[in-house]
Amino acid sequence: MSTEQVSHQGEMEQFSYDDKVVKKYILASLFWGFAALLAGVTIAFQLSSWKFNFGLEWLTFGRLRPLHTNAAIFAFVGNAIFAGVFYSLQRLAKARLFNSFMANFQFWLWQLIIAGGGLSLLLGYSHGKEYAELEWPFDIAIAIAWVLFGVNILGTLWKRREKHIYVAIWFYISTFVTVAVLHIVNSIEIPVSLMKSYPVYAGVQDALVQWWYGHNAVAFFLTTPFLGLMYYFVPKAANRPVYSYRLSIIHFWSLIFLYIWAGPHHLLYSTLPEWAQTVGMVFSVALWAPSWGGMINGLLTLRGAWDKVRRDPVLKFLATAVTFYGMATFEGPLMSIKSVNHLAHFTDWVVGHVHSGTIGWNYMMVAGIFYFMIPRIWNTTLYSVKLANLQFWTATIGLLMYMMSMWTAGITQGLMWRALDDGGRLVYPQFIETVVKIIPMYWVRAFGGVLILIGFMFMLYNIFKTIQQAKKEEEPVYQAPALSSAKPEAHAGTHRKLEGMPMVFTILALLAILVGSLIELVPTLTSHKYLAQKTFMKPYSPLELVGRDVYIKEGCYVCHSQLVRPSPDEYIRYGTVSLAEEHVYDRPFQWGSRRIGPDLARVGGKYNHMWHYKHMIDPRAVTPGSIMPVYDWLETKKYDHKTLRKKMKVMASLGVPYSEDEIDNAIENAKAQAMGIANELSESGVSKDIADKEMVALIAYLQKLGADVKQAIKDGKVIDKAGGAE
Amino acid sequence: MSIIYILAPIALFLGLFGVAAFLWAVNKGQFDDLETPANRMLIEDEPINKKNNKGKEL
Numbered sequence: 001m002s003t004e005q006v007s008h009q010g011e012m013e014q015f016s017y018d019d020k021v022v023k024k025y026i027l028a029s030l031f032w033g034f035a036a037l038l039a040g041v042t043i044a045f046q047l048s049s050w051k052f053n054f055g056l057e058w059l060t061f062g063r064l065r066p067l068h069t070n071a072a073i074f075a076f077v078g079n080a081i082f083a084g085v086f087y088s089l090q091r092l093a094k095a096r097l098f099n100s101f102m103a104n105f106q107f108w109l110w111q112l113i114i115a116g117g118g119l120s121l122l123l124g125y126s127h128g129k130e131y132a133e134l135e136w137p138f139d140i141a142i143a144i145a146w147v148l149f150g151v152n153i154l155g156t157l158w159k160r161r162e163k164h165i166y167v168a169i170w171f172y173i174s175t176f177v178t179v180a181v182l183h184i185v186n187s188i189e190i191p192v193s194l195m196k197s198y199p200v201y202a203g204v205q206d207a208l209v210q211w212w213y214g215h216n217a218v219a220f221f222l223t224t225p226f227l228g229l230m231y232y233f234v235p236k237a238a239n240r241p242v243y244s245y246r247l248s249i250i251h252f253w254s255l256i257f258l259y260i261w262a263g264p265h266h267l268l269y270s271t272l273p274e275w276a277q278t279v280g281m282v283f284s285v286a287l288w289a290p291s292w293g294g295m296i297n298g299l300l301t302l303r304g305a306w307d308k309v310r311r312d313p314v315l316k317f318l319a320t321a322v323t324f325y326g327m328a329t330f331e332g333p334l335m336s337i338k339s340v341n342h343l344a345h346f347t348d349w350v351v352g353h354v355h356s357g358t359i360g361w362n363y364m365m366v367a368g369i370f371y372f373m374i375p376r377i378w379n380t381t382l383y384s385v386k387l388a389n390l391q392f393w394t395a396t397i398g399l400l401m402y403m404m405s406m407w408t409a410g411i412t413q414g415l416m417w418r419a420l421d422d423g424g425r426l427v428y429p430q431f432i433e434t435v436v437k438i439i440p441m442y443w444v445r446a447f448g449g450v451l452i453l454i455g456f457m458f459m460l461y462n463i464f465k466t467i468q469q470a471k472k473e474e475e476p477v478y479q480a481p482a483l484s485s486a487k488p489e490a491h492a493g494t495h496r497k498l499e500g501m502p503m504v505f506t507i508l509a510l511l512a513i514l515v516g517s518l519i520e521l522v523p524t525l526t527s528h529k530y531l532a533q534k535t536f537m538k539p540y541s542p543l544e545l546v547g548r549d550v551y552i553k554e555g556c557y558v559c560h561s562q563l564v565r566p567s568p569d570e571y572i573r574y575g576t577v578s579l580a581e582e583h584v585y586d587r588p589f590q591w592g593s594r595r596i597g598p599d600l601a602r603v604g605g606k607y608n609h610m611w612h613y614k615h616m617i618d619p620r621a622v623t624p625g626s627i628m629p630v631y632d633w634l635e636t637k638k639y640d641h642k643t644l645r646k647k648m649k650v651m652a653s654l655g656v657p658y659s660e661d662e663i664d665n666a667i668e669n670a671k672a673q674a675m676g677i678a679n680e681l682s683e684s685g686v687s688k689d690i691a692d693k694e695m696v697a698l699i700a701y702l703q704k705l706g707a708d709v710k711q712a713i714k715d716g717k718v719i720d721k722a723g724g725a726e
Numbered sequence: 727m728s729i730i731y732i733l734a735p736i737a738l739f740l741g742l743f744g745v746a747a748f749l750w751a752v753n754k755g756q757f758d759d760l761e762t763p764a765n766r767m768l769i770e771d772e773p774i775n776k777k778n779n780k781g782k783e784l
Contacts, residue, residue: 014774092767094771102766162766164756164759164763164766165751165756166763166767168761173747174744177740177743178740181736181740185732185733185736201729204729205728205729208729208730208733209729209733212733232767234765235767235768236768238769239768240768241764241765241767241768242764245760245761245763246760246766248764249757249760253744253771256744257741257744260740260741261737276730473776474775476771476773476775476776477773477774477775478771478772478773478774479774480771518745567752
C-alpha cells in the first residue's frame with residue numbers, strides 16, 4: 001500500500017498523545033537516579049576505607065551494592081526507558097498510548113517495587129543472584145508490570161496510523177519479549193516464607209541460568225531499548241535522517257540473534273562444560289560486528305551536523321553516549337576472549353567496563369533524551385544551556401577518572417594474583433597485599449563518582465528550573481489518516497474487535513505469558529536429573545544451611561568468590577580446582593563475580609573457629625589492612641530456626657536427600673552442632689553465650705566450604721590437580 | 727548440564743520468534759521502502775488546535 005492510497009481513501013482522525021505519564025516516568029527516573037548514584041558513591045568510599053560502612057548492618061557494602069546496582073538498572077534506567085519509549089512510540093505510531101490507565105498502574109507498581117525492593121535489600125532479604133536479588137513477591141510484581149508495558153507497546157501498535165514500523169519500535173518489541181522470558185525463567189523459585197525462597201536450579205545449572213539472564217539484562221535492558229531510543233532521538237535532535245536505514249535494519253536483526261548466546265562468557269574457566277564456554281566466547285566476539293555497525297550508524301547520522309554537537313547539549317550528550325557505547329562494546333568482546341578473561345575476571349576491570357556502559361552510554365543517553373523531551377512536553381525552553389554543559393564536563397571527567405582507575409586497579413591486581421617466581425611460588429602469597437596496592441585507585445574512583453553525582457545534581461536543578469518556567473497550555477491535538485480505512489486486511493475485523501476490548505486483550509496476553517512460563521516450570525520441577533545420584537558431597541547440615549542463608553543475607557558473594565579456576569596460581573593460592581559436583585546442593589550458586597576479598601571455595605578447615613570469630617568482630621585484628629566491614633551484630637542476632645524445617649522440606653522437594661527424620665530433628669541437630677562450635681569458642685576465651693546466634697551458623701557454613709572435596713581427595717575419590725576442570 | 731535442554735529450546739524459540747517476526751515484516755512490505763521512513767520520522771506533527779507551534783529549538 002502506498003501513502004498515496006492513504007490520502008485518497010483514509011479518513012482523517014484526530015488524536016492527542018499521553019505525555020502526562022511520560023512526565024511521571026521522567027521525574028521518577030531522576031529521583032531514583034540520584035538515589036542510585038548516592039548509593040554508588042557511598043560504596044565507592046566504603047572500599048577506600050572500611051569506616052564508611054558506619055558499623056551499621058543495613059549500610060554495609062554487601063547490602064548497599066545490590067541496592068546500587070538494582071537502583072541504577074531498574075529504577076533510574078528502567079523509568080527512563082518507559083518515558084522514552086512511551087514518548088517516541090506514540091509519535092512514531094501516530095497514535096495515543098493504547099491504555100493510559102494501564103500505563104499509570106504500571107508506573108505506581110514499578111515505584112512500589114523499587115521502594116519496597118530497596119528497603120528489603122537493606123534489611124537483608126536477597127536471592128543472592130546478581131541483578132536478580134529481589135525476593136519472590138517482587139519478582140511476581142515485576143513480571144506483571146513488565147507485561148503491562150508490553151501490552152501497551154503492542155496495543156499502541158495495533159492502533160497505529162503509520163503503516164511502517166520504524167526500526168526503533170523493533171528494538172522496543174524485542175526488549176519487551178526477551179526481558180519477560182529471561183526474568184521469568186531466572187526467577188523460578190520455591191518460597192519458604194514471605195521473604196525467602198530457593199531457586200529450583202542448583203550449582204552449575206543455576207550459574208548458567210543466572211548469567212544467561214545477567215548478560216541479557218545488559219543486552220535487553222541496557223542496550224536494545226537504548227538503541228531504539230538512539231534511532232529515534234539522534235535523528236530528531238540532529239534533524240537528519242539516520243545515516244543508513246538499511247544498516248539499522250541489519251543491525252537490529254543481527255544483534256538480537258547473536259546476543260542471547262553470549263551469557264557463558266561470565267563463566268569462563270568455571271565448571272561449566274568447556275564447549276558451552278566456547279560458544280559464549282565465540283558469540284561475544286561476533287557481537288563486535290553488529291555493535292559497531294550500530295555505533296557507526298548513530299555517529300554518522302551527525303555527518304554535517306557536528307557544529308550542532310558543539311552548541312546543543314542534547315546532541316552533545318547523545319554523541320558522547322554513542323561513543324561510549326562503541327568503547328564498551330569493543331571492550332566487552334575483548335574481555336570475553338578466554339585468555340584475556342582469565343586476567344580480567346574477578347577484578348575491577350569488569351567494574352570499570354560496566355560503568356563505561358551504564359554511565360557512559362545509559363546515563364549520557366538519558367540526559368540527552370530528557371533535555372530533548374522536557375522542553376517539548378512541558379512546552380518551554382531549557383533553563384540553562386551553560387549548566388547542562390557544566391554537567392556534561394563533570395560527568396565526562398568523572399567517568400574517565402572512574403574507568404582509568406578501575407582499569408589500572410583491575411590489571412594490577414589481576415597480574416599480582418598470577419605472579420609466580422622462578423621457583424613456582426606466589427610472589428604475593430598474602431591476598432591482602434593485592435588489595436592494599438589498589439586502594440589509591442579506589443580513592444580516585446570515589447572522587448570520580450563524586451563528580452558524576454555533582455553533575456547529576458546540576459541536571460536536577462536545571463530540569464527543576466525548566467519545569468518551573470513551563471507555560472500551561474491545552475493538550476495539542478493532531479490529525480492523521482486512519483490506517484485501517486486505507487486498505488482493509490482479511491482479518492482486520494478481529495484486530496478491530498480486540499482493540500475495542502482492552503481488558504480481554506490484556507488478559508489474553510497475560511495468559512500467553514503464564515502458559516509459557518508454566519511450560520518451562522513443569523519439566524524443571526519434575527526432573528531430578530539435576531542431582532548427581534552418587535556424590536561424595538554431603539548435603540548441608542541444618543546449621544550450615546542456616547549459615548549459608550546468613551552468608552547470602554549479608555551479601556558475602558559481592559566480595560568473595562567460590563570458584564577456583566584451573567590455573568597454577570589459583571591452585572597454589574586456594575587449593576584444588578573447583579569441580580562441578582561440589583555445587584550440587586548450592587541453591588543459589590555463590591560463585592560471585594568479583595574478588596574484593598579472597599576466594600572462599602576452600603576456606604573450610606583452613607582456620608579454626610576462633611579465627612573466624614575474631615575476623616567477623618574485627619577483620620583487622622587477624623588481617624591488618626583488611627577493608628572488610630565489621631560484622632559484630634552476628635554475635636547478638638539469633639539465627640532463624642523457625643523456618644528451618646520448611647527450608648529443608650523445600651530442599652528435599654528439589655531432590656536434596658534429607659530424610660524425614662533429619663527434617664523432624666532439624667532444630668535439635670542445629671542446636672547440637674552450634675553448641676559444639678560455641679564450646680570451642682568459649683574454651684578459646686569468648687565469654688558471651690553465642691550458641692544460638694548467627695555467628696555460629698555462619699562459621700559452620702564457612703567450615704563446610706571445600707571440606708567434602710578435601711575429604712574425597714584423602715579417600716582417593718577425587719584426584720587433586722591444578723589444571724582441567726574434571 | 728540438563729538445564730541446557732530447557733535453555734536451548736527457549737533460545738531457539740526466541741530465535742524462531744525472531745525469524746517469524748522478520749518474515750511477517752518482509753511479507754507485510756515493511757522493508758520494501760528503506761529510504762523514506764528515515765526521512766518521514768523527522769516530520770513533526772502539526773497540532774491543529776494551535777497556531778504558530780513550531781518545534782522548539784534550544
